[in-house]
Amino acid sequence: MTTMVTHAKVSASADALARGRAHWLQRAGVEAKSLPGAAHGFVAALRERGRAVLDVRGLPSRRDDDWKYTDLADVADVPWTRPDGREGVTVPTSSLLDDALRAGPAAVFVNGVFEPSLSRLQGLPRGVRVLPLAVALAEAPELVESTLGRVAQVEVHGLAGINAAMFRDGAVVLLERGAVLDAPLHLVHVGVPLASAAGSAVVRNVIVAAEGASGSVLEHHLSLPGAWMTSVVTEVSVAPGARVVHYELEEESPRAFHVGSVEARVERDGRFESHLVAVGGGLARREVRTALVGAGAECVINGLYMPRVAQHLDCFTSIEHRVAHCTSQQLYKGVIADDGRGVWTGRVLVAENAQKTSALQTNMNLLLSEKAHVDTRPQLEIYADDVKCSHGATVGRLDADALFYLRTRGIDEAAARSLLTFAFVAEVVSAMPFAPLRQSLERALATGLLGDREVAV
């Protein structure tokens, strides 16, 4: 009896995924001619690769090991459409960033398309150039040719295929040799669901840092309430000696389906940092894939995921040490509340010739309720023998002794719980280099966790 039920479930899920595949293939066919860059061979080839991956592999199922704990059946079986128009859009409020921070330079995309009226791109430092991808493909494709489709992996799964086949716009951020962009440029992606149908945006960002350049970008995903899907891939090319810090705030609305990936290729003595805060979406999958390809390259891959009521947040990281003398550090923390569900997979691959690799990986999870659930999977594949690699994954609850200690000092139970939870997440936030962002997030998280109580100083 049990077996039959399971079979029925699997087959219903497979049917849903098959319908999703068919829907997206159909859309890819219809929209092909209207997508930017069709005239350029490298773009056409990328789109064809994407379509082929979707066609052959379909949407990821739980039989795919990388998707073992995330079932896409419900979100696959939705006829996600592309919204045509939009009216009177304003950027939704953010629970993470304060207004002062949001007043800085920003490229704003509404439903996946650049929105000049909401963007502020004046006054960028010298050597920093920002333009919409659709414009770049129309007017100066050579600006992105060496990065677009060459950093992000397409063959990994059907959703990557969808993005490659169908991205319509996104930001291109070019940091010329020696350029410095300290305060992060905001790439704000806003989803505005349709009243009549499920809406979607397929976005591709390209960040290119030339030799010795240093810059930071804050990718911010927000959507208004309603059925919404975001597919986003951000490709980051870090030239020798360059440094890129990528912040990602994912705070989509509770019904949104978000699938996004940041993929970096780091050359000799380059440095890439990824700092993720994922709090939004009904189902969200965030991937960070980093390839260290030149000696002395290093990366810091940090993240915080905080699923609450009915949310499923899946974080996937992959770091490839392809050559010797590279360093990677990872710290991911999950705070799972209510009946939220967290998934973390961290893959570190050390190639055979990648001697003297240093790879540290930590994943810690805090379960705040009986129903909270997390699956954590550190995956180290080490083919070199002279390396320093460590990994650790923990799942726990708030420390009962600490809770009692705080309460014996007059602090009520709810405040004590919030305080300990804040202390748990603060470590991830405090590793962010840009102080104003750090402070804004600390305030936001403390307010969110501590109610309206005063924040730690």
Place this chain on the structure above:
Amino acid sequence: MLDIQNLQVAVDGKLILKGLDLHVRAGEVHAVMGPNGAGKSTLANVLAGREGYQIKGGSVQYQGKDLLALPPEQRAREGVFLSFQYPVEIPGVSNAYFLKAAVNAVRKHRGMAELDAMEFLQFVRERMKLVEMDEKFLSRSVNEGFSGGEKKRNEILQLSLLEPKLAVLDETDSGLDIDALRVVASGVNALRSPDRALLVITHYQRLLDYLVPDHTHVLLGGRIVKSGGRELAVELEQRGYKWIEDEVKAQKKGARAEAR
């Protein structure tokens, strides 16, 4: 101030306190001494409200209230303070934030205005002098990486900031060298007042050289078996606990013989 009557407490089904009586008036210092396993820490934890202790009988009245019915934070706000034998390390929570949150929670309950950052800093600096604590301990995480002595100083700092009516010191002397012991004791002494009572729970009497008790009680097998003045503590230090155990046995035997 504190009336404990026939208190019976079990841990994991095993009876630890077997009918404990203790009466403490405002302004008094009481020492509760006893060998390991007598139930000293159980008494401290039960008074502070730690979970995992089953009250099997008896009562604890604190300023006329049923103390055992109050959650730990309420006890603290009403003026009960426990100095932990093993203060808890809380990584990621700054000591300053913790102390301020505690002070303001208690002040609010007492109908006093909460202290702002500046006022608090002034207050805490002044009290840190009392326990000879460096200000750098404000910015560190609560007790994290503190030495044994630093942790105990931090406890007494909290005691002095929260200004409780009843302070329970659980093995405050354990792990302290003689200098730290003196500092901690003088910090406590500075807080002695006619409306404040101290319950000093300890295995050894050396802390009592500095914190001179008005009453000394011997806790043995879950009961107070003997009470006296300061001289009892000194006697215990010199003679150990064996003679009291023998005395108790003899009494029991006598009682049984009488019953027959």
